[in-house]
Amino acid sequence: MPPTAAKKTVKQTIQDCLGDLTRSEQQLAHVLLQDYPMAGLQSVTKFASAAGVSTPTVIRMARKLGFDGFPHLQDALRDEVAAQIKRPISKHEDWHTQEADSHPLNRFAESVAENIHYTLERLDRTQFDAVVEQLADQKRRVYVAGGRITRSNADYLFNHLQIIRPNVTQLGGFENVWPQYLLDMDENAILIIFDIRRYESSILRLATLAHERGCRIVLFTDQWGSPVTKVADYVFHALVEVPSSWDSTIAIMLILEALIAEVQRSEWDQSRKRIEELDAMFSTTRLFRTFE
Structure with a gap:
């Protein structure tokens, strides 16, 4: 299957879940959103200190966002950074290695339709x-x-x-x-x-x-x-x-x-x-x- 266009970024996940977070967790989330994604790529101790919260708060917030823990959240952020800087040749190789079970025109149209649906x-x-x-x-x-x-x-x-x-x-x-x-x-x-x-x-x-x-x-x-x-x-x-x-x-x-x-x-x-x-x-x- 090709990479899904519908996958949410960490930023989108935070924005969707912001109302469900405690005040300390929201404080942490705002620090990440203000310096996204770099704030979340530092150590758990520095991240917590930047928001003025405890390290267990970082772990709780990561789990509330659907991650197994803070390292898992960081992996998602690193994947996003890698996707942002991906060169055209790398993109072609990623898609080329996927299974093709329909006509290229149909695959392209389906991707565009997904993009439009989730954008709206x-x-x-x-x-x-x-x-x-x-x-x-x-x-x-x-x-x-x-x-x-x-x-x-x-x-x-x-x-x-x-x-x-x-x-x-x-x-x-x-x-x-x-x-x-x-x-x-x-x-x-x-x-x-x-x-x-x-x-x-x-x-x-x-x-x-x-x-x-x-x-x-x-x-x-x-x-x-x-x-x-x-x-x-x-x-x-x-x-x-x-x-x-x-x-x-x-x-x-x-x-x-x-x-x-x-x-x-x-x-x-x-x-x-x-x-x-x-x-x-x-x-x-x-x-x-x-x-x-």
Whole structure:
């Protein structure tokens, strides 16, 4: 059987079980979430000391989360780190060694369907609505940036947002000019970032500088979470693993299309005027073929 896309990370398990933990265990959990996953990879004594709790509390929390003990929890964290840094060739070899009992197209489609199902199952609807409200506010400037693989996602979002609202800017692929965009990023701006594993250092630097200027950060990332998570105001996690050397961003695209549709719906009067004006320009320039 191929690796399951549905497997929860330790972070997701903690978030699901947080309400069932004691106050001391919650204190420990918050320390791990704040410096994830590194806080959990140190010795049990140092981990407990960092949270101001006893070592037996660490063991109890690990068991409540479904692990046999703290070493088992650490093994899960190490597996996550290994998965995050996995290279395309390694991913291909992992999937290639699995048994193939159906057509490749079917296997790929099943993986994508699982990714979508579990992404939607864990998606915070309140956060989604908050981002829609932010993007629908035409007084806010919106900036969009993607990485080497996710640049196409950024391009897709930019093309649609630019049609339905003004003041949308896409940061180009030349990182040396990004500081010029940062000049206009403040508390009235939103920076939408895409960053999946192998996380890009330039993206983190951009997000950190924008955050320091008061800009709102919206992050689209994978199930493990980009380092940008630490400075992001809103984070959308999407499952990305498929039987390929490359990760799939289809689950991310689903969230994007829903986001675009809802922003347009919420500001339809203004969006409609822009779309009609744009169509008139297309007709004038004869960009598209007509059949009249």
